[in-house]
Amino acid sequence: MKINKKNILLFFSVLGPGIITANVDNDAGGIATYSVAGASFGYALLWTLIPITVALIVVQEMCARMGAVSGKTLADMIREGFGVKVTAYLMFFLLLANLGNTVAEFAGWAAAMEIFGVSKYISVPIGGFVVWWLIVKGSYKMVEKVFLFACTIYLTYIVSAYLAHPPWGEIMTATVTPSFELKPSYLMLVIGVVGTTIAPWMQFYMQSAVVEKGVRVEDYKACRLDVIFGCIMTDVVAFFIIVACGATMFVHGVHINDAKDAAMSLAPLAGKYASGLFAIGLANASLFAASILPLSTAYCVCEAMGWESGVDHDFESAPQFMWLYTGLIVLGGLIILFPNAPLIAIMLISQVVNGALLPFVLIFMLILINKKELMGEYTNSKSFNIIAWFTVVIMIVLTLALVVQTIVQ
Amino acid sequence: MTPQQLYLSAVLKKPLINAAGQKLGTVCDLAITPDEEFPIVSQVLIRRKGQTYAVGWDKVVLFNPTVISVSSSVEQLERYQETGHEIHVKRDILDKQIVDVNGAKVVRVNDLKLGRHKDALCLMSVDVGFRGLLRRMGYEKIWNMVQKEIPEREISWEYVGHLEANAAKLTLTMAREQISEMHPADLAHIISRVPMKNIQTVLNSLDDETAGEAIHELEPELRSRVISELDSERASDILEEMSPDEAADVLGDLSAEKAEELLGLMDAEDAEEIQELLEHEDDSIGGMMNNSFIAIPIDITVSEALGEVRIQAPEVDTVYYAYVLDPDEQPLGVVSLKELLIQDGALPVEEIMTENLKCVQIDDDPKDILEIIAKYNLIAVPVLDEGKMVGIVTVDDILERFLPLDLKLKRHPGY
Numbered sequence: 001m002k003i004n005k006k007n008i009l010l011f012f013s014v015l016g017p018g019i020i021t022a023n024v025d026n027d028a029g030g031i032a033t034y035s036v037a038g039a040s041f042g043y044a045l046l047w048t049l050i051p052i053t054v055a056l057i058v059v060q061e062m063c064a065r066m067g068a069v070s071g072k073t074l075a076d077m078i079r080e081g082f083g084v085k086v087t088a089y090l091m092f093f094l095l096l097a098n099l100g101n102t103v104a105e106f107a108g109w110a111a112a113m114e115i116f117g118v119s120k121y122i123s124v125p126i127g128g129f130v131v132w133w134l135i136v137k138g139s140y141k142m143v144e145k146v147f148l149f150a151c152t153i154y155l156t157y158i159v160s161a162y163l164a165h166p167p168w169g170e171i172m173t174a175t176v177t178p179s180f181e182l183k184p185s186y187l188m189l190v191i192g193v194v195g196t197t198i199a200p201w202m203q204f205y206m207q208s209a210v211v212e213k214g215v216r217v218e219d220y221k222a223c224r225l226d227v228i229f230g231c232i233m234t235d236v237v238a239f240f241i242i243v244a245c246g247a248t249m250f251v252h253g254v255h256i257n258d259a260k261d262a263a264m265s266l267a268p269l270a271g272k273y274a275s276g277l278f279a280i281g282l283a284n285a286s287l288f289a290a291s292i293l294p295l296s297t298a299y300c301v302c303e304a305m306g307w308e309s310g311v312d313h314d315f316e317s318a319p320q321f322m323w324l325y326t327g328l329i330v331l332g333g334l335i336i337l338f339p340n341a342p343l344i345a346i347m348l349i350s351q352v353v354n355g356a357l358l359p360f361v362l363i364f365m366l367i368l369i370n371k372k373e374l375m376g377e378y379t380n381s382k383s384f385n386i387i388a389w390f391t392v393v394i395m396i397v398l399t400l401a402l403v404v405q406t407i408v409q
Numbered sequence: 410m411t412p413q414q415l416y417l418s419a420v421l422k423k424p425l426i427n428a429a430g431q432k433l434g435t436v437c438d439l440a441i442t443p444d445e446e447f448p449i450v451s452q453v454l455i456r457r458k459g460q461t462y463a464v465g466w467d468k469v470v471l472f473n474p475t476v477i478s479v480s481s482s483v484e485q486l487e488r489y490q491e492t493g494h495e496i497h498v499k500r501d502i503l504d505k506q507i508v509d510v511n512g513a514k515v516v517r518v519n520d521l522k523l524g525r526h527k528d529a530l531c532l533m534s535v536d537v538g539f540r541g542l543l544r545r546m547g548y549e550k551i552w553n554m555v556q557k558e559i560p561e562r563e564i565s566w567e568y569v570g571h572l573e574a575n576a577a578k579l580t581l582t583m584a585r586e587q588i589s590e591m592h593p594a595d596l597a598h599i600i601s602r603v604p605m606k607n608i609q610t611v612l613n614s615l616d617d618e619t620a621g622e623a624i625h626e627l628e629p630e631l632r633s634r635v636i637s638e639l640d641s642e643r644a645s646d647i648l649e650e651m652s653p654d655e656a657a658d659v660l661g662d663l664s665a666e667k668a669e670e671l672l673g674l675m676d677a678e679d680a681e682e683i684q685e686l687l688e689h690e691d692d693s694i695g696g697m698m699n700n701s702f703i704a705i706p707i708d709i710t711v712s713e714a715l716g717e718v719r720i721q722a723p724e725v726d727t728v729y730y731a732y733v734l735d736p737d738e739q740p741l742g743v744v745s746l747k748e749l750l751i752q753d754g755a756l757p758v759e760e761i762m763t764e765n766l767k768c769v770q771i772d773d774d775p776k777d778i779l780e781i782i783a784k785y786n787l788i789a790v791p792v793l794d795e796g797k798m799v800g801i802v803t804v805d806d807i808l809e810r811f812l813p814l815d816l817k818l819k820r821h822p823g824y
Binding site: 308 | 503504505506514516517518519537542545546547604605606607630631634638
């Protein structure tokens with residue numbers, strides 16, 4: 001594509017879906033995994049980010065293409081292509097997985113705010129309300145602007161990493177040299193990093209966002225650029241999280257379990273600004289994902305089942321939609337506030353359901369995108385199909401390994 | 410024998426046998442052909458060893474959820490040849506989105522009800538309710554134990570509007586007429602709910618005028634998208650049917666090239682009027698005004714004036730006021746339609762007209778009109794440009810402009 005004024009404008013007009021989806025991918029769970037990876041193995045896991053970026057682009061590009069060509073959401077296409085039974089079960093498990101994911105986001109938000117001394121009994125209700133209000137009272141355009149702004153807050157991680165004064169030469173070498181360790185904890189983290197990158201809900205959200213935005217086939221090239229740009233940005237952020245933790249906690253042998261530990265440990269090692277920025281990044285990422293997950297789930301389920309949907313409705317005209325949306329936020333928040341809630345068990349179940357769901361979603365996608373009657377001349381090319389199937393098979397194997405890991409643990 | 414009624418879900422994937430009890434295959438779909446009232450089932454499609462075969466309805470002996478039998482043998486089976494014109498109920502209707510014409514909503518088809526009509530098996534209604542969902546899932550009986558009355562929603566085929574292009578030819582004239590009679594705001598709601606590709610199907614079932622009204626009700630972004638997706642000929646036909654200020658609204662949101670292309674295809678007179686309006690900023694009085702209004706000379710009688718209104722009315726949207734202009738197009742006064750109707754026809758217009766017309770200048774702030782309209786209870790206010798009357802701004806244009814944001818949001822979902 002030539003770079004001229006018209007194309008640049010076109011790029012900005014379709015900018016959004018790809019960047020937003022990919023960034024939400026670095027949610028509370030993602031940040032925790034990358035932090036632990038950096039703190040436990042230093043820069044040894046950096047190389048995995050390159051294949052992960054490729055896989056992410058391959059999968060997200062297919063969703064964007066399906067959305068632009070068919071004008072239908074993934075939930076629509078699955079319902080029309082595979083019937084109501086398959087769809088209903090798929091939606092049920094998606095709902096379950098996304099409830100777990102929402103809980104994880106609120107947990108991340110609560111943890112980040114606790115670093116700043118705010119009790120979770122204050123931060124979670126406020127966070128939940130802000131999320132609900134933004135979507136119900138805001139317009140799509142405004143929400144997209146807020147989201148795009150939230151994407152820029154991820155750049156705080158770059159500053160955090162910079163403040164940790166890492167050895168850049170060593171890091172660059174590590175990024176391009178694959179290394180293996182046969183330690184179970186190492187393998188588990190590799191799987192974890194890959195597993196958090198591609199979640200089932202992302203495919204649904206991505207395609208819906210492209211449809212909602214009304215990207216047309218003619219503008220598809222610009223939209224693909226948005227996807228690629230977003231995926232790269234996501235993994236650049238992941239890269240800096242690993243670097244920030246690697247340069248500090250790994251070097252000093254500090255052991256951490258989650259993102260909150262990471263932010264706290266940064267203070268003595270890299271200064272309070274690095275720690276503060278890290279926490280801001282976590283708070284932003286959690287709340288950002290918490291606003292997208294319930295909404296995308298409610299839309300997806302209602303579209304698939306043929307129920308009225310849309311935030312412009314109320315409990316009377318679109319009961320299922322409003323109950324799903326509000327229910328996910330309220331339940332997600334309440335679980336965090338419940339004293340002695342089995343948080344870890346909930347996260348584990350959510351991770352297992354996510355993992356079990358992913359193969360179905362990816363395989364459905366590959367079947368749908370290769371249907372001539374749906375995609376016309378935009379089906380996968382033979383070579384792309386090979387890459388896509390290869391990616392999907394690896395993703396499935398790794399995710400199932402993660403599920404097995406989680407259960408065994 | 411044709412059954413009284415049954416659901417499609419009850420026969421799909423059921424074995425199809427012949428008189429000897431031999432299994433010929435599994436029912437995978439039904440082909441239907443349009444008829445006067447309800448589409449008639451013409452063929453049963455079955456899968457046998459990975460191939461699709463078709464059995465004509467005349468061969469069917471029994472057709473119910475327990476037994477489906479035909480009077481042909483394995484040798485007589487004919488391979489199914491796709492001609493591209495058939496409608497297959499499962500492939501083309503089941504699980505797809507349709508328009509519920511009565512409820513003015515887009516819904517998804519959960520099941521189909523077939524029934525006997527004039528000795529043929531016809532497609533009678535579509536099930537879009539929770540009950541249909543449970544039946545397809547196989548949970549209807551279990552649920553029945555919990556809840557005696559499962560809410561049921563079936564839409565008779567007469568009220569179904571189609572979105573999928575290949576099923577659209579099945580839509581009955583009745584549904585088509587009813588779609589045209591829907592309120593433009595309801596139509597806009599439907600259009601905003603369906604995938605872009607299917608919007609064409611909806612618009613193609615409407616006449617130009619209805620399509621124009623519905624398009625104008627859409628939120629600006631979707632509106633420009635819909636217009637650009639339409640065939641340019643059709644788009645210009647639709648624009649011609651809109652009032653000039655509405656057409657200018659629509660064209661103003663398009664790219665300059667597209668707007669020019671469409672203007673070029675339009676009737677020269679209409680295009681000129683719209684072009685004038687396009688020159689004004691969207692949020693100025695010039696951008697809001699409508700340049701067609703009823704103008705009459707001062708030296709005529711009431712009955713002549715009424716005749717003049719009748720002549721001009723087809724081209725004008727707001728007919729409640731007849732403006733009395735001098736030869737230089739300067740307004741001298743106004744007569745309302747009501748006055749023209751109740752006054753003695755022989756009276757000269759000059760005697761009954763209201764002088765001291767409340768006017769605004771073309772470069773005034775739109776807020777001024779709001780004040781005038783509210784203060785004097787007017788339906789429209791004349792707009793002057795260097796003393797000449799160039800158009801009117803109506804109360805609904807003003808309402809739209811000053812309606813609080815959340816009311817607009819309600820009207821334009823997703824804006």
